[in-house]
Amino acid sequence: MDPLTLSRLQFGLTTVYHFLFVPLTLGLSWFVAYFQTRYYQTRDEEFRKMTKFWGKLFLINFAIGVVTGIVQEFQFGMNWSEYSRYVGDIFGAPLAIEALTSFFLESTFLGVWIFGETKIPEKAHLASIWLVAVGSNLSALWILLANGWMQHPVGYVINEVTGRAELVDFFALATNPKGWLFFWHTIAAGLATASFLIIGVSAYHIFRKQNVSLFKTSFQTATIVGLIASTLVFFGGHTNGQYMFETQPMKFAAIEAHYETSSPAPFSIITIGDLTGKQEVWSWRVPAVLSFLACNNLTCEVRGVDDIQAEYVALYGPGDYVPLIVFTYWSFRIMMTIGFIMMGLSFLFLLATRGKYENAKWMKWVPWVIALPYLANSSGWILTEMGRQPWIVQGLLKVEDAVSPNLTVVDLWISLIGYVVVYGVLAIAMVYLMKKYIVAGPDAAMHESVDVAPTLVGSQD
Amino acid sequence: MSYEFLQTLWFILIAVLWIGFFILEGFDFGVGMLLPFLGKKDEERRAIINTIGSTWDGNEVWLLTAGGATFAAFPHWYATMFSGFYLALFLLVIGLIIRGISFEYRSKDANPKWRHTFDWMIAIGSFMCALLLGTAFSNLARGVPINADMMYTGNLFTLLNPFGLLGGVTMVSVFLLYGSTFLTLKLEGELRERARELSKNLYVVAAIVVVLLAFFTYTSTDISTKIGINPGSTPLAAVIAILVATFFINRKMEGWAFLSVALHIVLTQVSFFTLMFPRVMISTLNPEWSLTIYNASSSQYTLTVMSIVALIFVPIVLVYQGWTYYIFRKRISTDKKTLVY
Numbered sequence: 001m002d003p004l005t006l007s008r009l010q011f012g013l014t015t016v017y018h019f020l021f022v023p024l025t026l027g028l029s030w031f032v033a034y035f036q037t038r039y040y041q042t043r044d045e046e047f048r049k050m051t052k053f054w055g056k057l058f059l060i061n062f063a064i065g066v067v068t069g070i071v072q073e074f075q076f077g078m079n080w081s082e083y084s085r086y087v088g089d090i091f092g093a094p095l096a097i098e099a100l101t102s103f104f105l106e107s108t109f110l111g112v113w114i115f116g117e118t119k120i121p122e123k124a125h126l127a128s129i130w131l132v133a134v135g136s137n138l139s140a141l142w143i144l145l146a147n148g149w150m151q152h153p154v155g156y157v158i159n160e161v162t163g164r165a166e167l168v169d170f171f172a173l174a175t176n177p178k179g180w181l182f183f184w185h186t187i188a189a190g191l192a193t194a195s196f197l198i199i200g201v202s203a204y205h206i207f208r209k210q211n212v213s214l215f216k217t218s219f220q221t222a223t224i225v226g227l228i229a230s231t232l233v234f235f236g237g238h239t240n241g242q243y244m245f246e247t248q249p250m251k252f253a254a255i256e257a258h259y260e261t262s263s264p265a266p267f268s269i270i271t272i273g274d275l276t277g278k279q280e281v282w283s284w285r286v287p288a289v290l291s292f293l294a295c296n297n298l299t300c301e302v303r304g305v306d307d308i309q310a311e312y313v314a315l316y317g318p319g320d321y322v323p324l325i326v327f328t329y330w331s332f333r334i335m336m337t338i339g340f341i342m343m344g345l346s347f348l349f350l351l352a353t354r355g356k357y358e359n360a361k362w363m364k365w366v367p368w369v370i371a372l373p374y375l376a377n378s379s380g381w382i383l384t385e386m387g388r389q390p391w392i393v394q395g396l397l398k399v400e401d402a403v404s405p406n407l408t409v410v411d412l413w414i415s416l417i418g419y420v421v422v423y424g425v426l427a428i429a430m431v432y433l434m435k436k437y438i439v440a441g442p443d444a445a446m447h448e449s450v451d452v453a454p455t456l457v458g459s460q461d
Numbered sequence: 462m463s464y465e466f467l468q469t470l471w472f473i474l475i476a477v478l479w480i481g482f483f484i485l486e487g488f489d490f491g492v493g494m495l496l497p498f499l500g501k502k503d504e505e506r507r508a509i510i511n512t513i514g515s516t517w518d519g520n521e522v523w524l525l526t527a528g529g530a531t532f533a534a535f536p537h538w539y540a541t542m543f544s545g546f547y548l549a550l551f552l553l554v555i556g557l558i559i560r561g562i563s564f565e566y567r568s569k570d571a572n573p574k575w576r577h578t579f580d581w582m583i584a585i586g587s588f589m590c591a592l593l594l595g596t597a598f599s600n601l602a603r604g605v606p607i608n609a610d611m612m613y614t615g616n617l618f619t620l621l622n623p624f625g626l627l628g629g630v631t632m633v634s635v636f637l638l639y640g641s642t643f644l645t646l647k648l649e650g651e652l653r654e655r656a657r658e659l660s661k662n663l664y665v666v667a668a669i670v671v672v673l674l675a676f677f678t679y680t681s682t683d684i685s686t687k688i689g690i691n692p693g694s695t696p697l698a699a700v701i702a703i704l705v706a707t708f709f710i711n712r713k714m715e716g717w718a719f720l721s722v723a724l725h726i727v728l729t730q731v732s733f734f735t736l737m738f739p740r741v742m743i744s745t746l747n748p749e750w751s752l753t754i755y756n757a758s759s760s761q762y763t764l765t766v767m768s769i770v771a772l773i774f775v776p777i778v779l780v781y782q783g784w785t786y787y788i789f790r791k792r793i794s795t796d797k798k799t800l801v802y
Contacts, residue, residue: 059565060565060566060569062565063561063562063564063565063566064562066518066561067557067558067561067562068558070525070554070557070558070561071554071558073525073528073529074528074543074550074554076532076539076543077528077532077539077540077542077543077544078543078544078547078550078551079544081540081541081543081544082540084532084536084539084540084543085536085537085540085611087536088532088533088535088536088537088539088540088759089536089759089760089763090763091532092529092531092532092533092534092536092539092759092763093533093763093766093767095529095532095533096526096529096530096532096533096534096767096770097529097767097770097774098529099522099525099526099528099529099530100526100529100770100771100774100775100778101770101774103522103525103526104519104522104526104778104781104782105781107518107519107521107522108516108518108519108522108778108781108782108785109781110518111514111515111516111517111518111519111785112515112785112788114514114515114801115511115514115515115789115801116515116788116789118799119788119789119791120788159760164536166759166760166762166763167759167760167762167763167766168762170762170766404540404544404547405612406544406545406547406612406613406614407544407547408616411547411548411616414548414551415547415548415551418551418555422555422558422559426558426562429562429566433566433569433570436569436570437569
């Protein structure tokens, strides 16, 4: 593989891996803060246990999100130095602001929350978990505004002398609709991810008749939040799609494997493309639905891949401006299908909580729903990043011109293998701990840490 | 505000972020490296980790902010340094990852092998970070091969020159001493005395390498030709600060000893940044090709926006981080009831 492919592979793997943990952090922080607030209000010991139990899972997950986030910040400069030079004026600002306003907030107050329970007033301790939630979600805002700019650049000029993009309107960057649409979509997805974890874990314990009352409260809370959140994810995604239709027509067409401009445009249920992904072999389409998705009416024109390719060649010079359609097309369908399943399931679970669901046989299978949001979240990122190809900044800079020119294939293989090995081990440790604490239940989580006989470590030295 | 003023301001601000990072995370790295050697029993190791448990993550954000600020204010500096020092930074990131995750995970399982593994990962990760950062900084002072296109033309082995490695060893030694004086300050009982005894041995090593580094800085860098700002007697003051620490350690004045080492770290960094100014990366191929605050910076508009943001948020961060040090000011005992991690 060439350096460009290796850098892309590494960025893709580390980003998708990082984003396995981020949505749960974003969503679960609100739940933990909410449960602790309920305890503060009601003095009901059950809420205290819930805070500790879900808080423990939150911490195990949070740790990986934090350490893999360091890689994210560094690898723009490490692997994409020409990108960093080109956009540093603009892209660096939200990144620095993220560190200054969010990373400090979440990591400092997480420390206070873990260690401070006996040292500060209860109100301050409660406030610290809310600040963790605000900090984490605020960091999502800044990073998505940064990403939004790559999808839909605003508030910049190209400096004729240096050839670099320069910021002229910070307000435009901070209010970029693309970034804000991503933000609402992601925040809702985070809440849905956390809801489905809580639903799955609660069902596990309810089915085994352990701490039934506590887990029923958790289950019910999560079904309500899960239904609202997955509905918001849908509307956020839909609005996002319409905005994409206007700002990134190629991505929109590539998602639909929509090759020829048409009005009204049909929606593809299944399209089989040829191996290059540039042409379709067979498809099953529903008339006019794509027009409706794109602009809320049944007749509007949706431009096709071939048409836009011709336009981009005229505009940007010769080249291939079509993303890998097999990825955009299928990742979108996986994301959307799972999104609908999650909406449906949370609605059914919510209905079930009105009856005697705790004895239901189907509860045995509910823990498997935990996997759903993870598949959808990853598909979403793959879709949004692969759909922008060959651009790293839409219309301004191509990925092939953004990579660090000094890196050798050996450098990149070392780092790629290194990340894969370390991330693999982290995943094993994390899944092991998650499973252990989930199975052990809330009573075990009340202990600050697992105690061992004091001499065990010493005897090994 | 003039463009030149803003560029200077951001150079100073990034220097402050690095100094803040080394003052705070320096003892975290030291404590991490000392962990498996100083703590023999499990609750001792837990007590040692608890001295930094509540604050290490917040301290590390200083590094991330320095990185982000470099990206925003000096994109070319960020691009050249991060792509140039690729494998070194990759190892640094791995060090930060294994150390960070180990703090959070080591006490979540009772298996002694599990804990033993994570304890060593904390030590190894901390060691890697200190060694690599020290090596990177002394290479920045010495200069690295950078061509006319602001591109680093060396590789990992270019950085592993004697002066670079001396910088790495110095940072490891100083942070070990910094960590042991910090532990003397934060622990109780026998463990505290053990940390104190260790400080007495560690300062000998630290003092020797600091003197060596100071000497070789005059022969290996352009500090004496005063292309940057003449740091005057700052490097000498840095050497004196670490020698003064000796005095306090012997008199069991651990608070003053800790402050002396902290002062040494500040003065070393001040020397470094004055030697560099206004350059941010010195080219050994041609002085003309060095990156400076003038040719590596963002536009005036971006620097203005970032200055406003920094002016608002840096004081806020300082206040609440300061507050956390206040609430966790008490000494840590090995009493299991009070331990968290």
